[in-house]
Amino acid sequence: MSLLPPPASPRRMAHIALRTNRLQAMTQWYCTVLGAHVAYGSSKVAFLxxxxxxxxxxxxxxxxxxxxxQQVTEGYFHTAFAYDSLGDLLGTYKRLQGLGIEPHRTINHGPTVSLYYLDPDGNQIELQVDSFPDAEATNAWMRSEAFSRNPIGIEFDAEDMLAELRAGVPEVELMRRPDSV
Structure with a gap:
């Protein structure tokens, strides 16, 4: 019998902290990309x-x-930020594109549709939308043969997806990974 209490899980992830030599550029980039604002800033720190x-x-x-x-190493890979809808995600894509900020990779993972960007320090940031209405449906899909064959996903063209969305193709159809039909 253990005398230790059962583990208590955190209720949410609170924040990420990044060291940088480009505080002003990083602050501007995150405010622009995420629509964030500076809650506190000085010459040494910025809380967004x-x-x-x-x-x-x-x-x-x-x-x-x-x-x-420059070489790939173990450790931090990326941080993901979730949007409420595919329209919001692709609207953000167009807004950022108009400001000269382009994704370096676009992937339909199956559970999410994701756009990957690099911040001024080269940290990878994922902007995503969930493809399923809840965790139960997502987990069921992650147990599928399609996910087992390819757990990373399929690259897609964001311009093509946006054009289809604007043409009236339902979001749920656009978010369905092509190999899962």
Whole structure:
């Protein structure tokens, strides 16, 4: 019999914190991409939020940090931000494109439709929309043969998807991964 209490899970993820040598550029980029604003800023830190949380992103310029190695290493891969609808996601894509910010990769994972961007420091940021109405449906799809064969997903053309959405193709149809039919 264990004397330890059962584990308590956190109720939500609160924020990410990134070290940077480009505080101003990073602050501007995250405010632009996420529609965030600075909750607190100084010459050394910026706390950004886009919702009712006091901050979702902390940017820290507390030292002169060495540059990240160019080769792929273990560790942090990306942070994902979820949108309510495919229309919101693709609207954000067009807004950012108009500002010269392009995704470096677009993937229909199956559970999500995702656009990947690189911030000024090269951190990968995923903007996504859930393809299923709830976790139960998502988990069921993740147990499918299509997901087992390809758990990463299929690249897609965001311009084509946006044109189809504007032509009236339902979001649910556009978000369905082509190999899952």
């Amino acid at each position: 939020t886009y919702d009712d949380e006091h901050h979702r992103i902390a940017l820290l310029a507390l030292d002169d940090y060495p540059q990240r190695p």
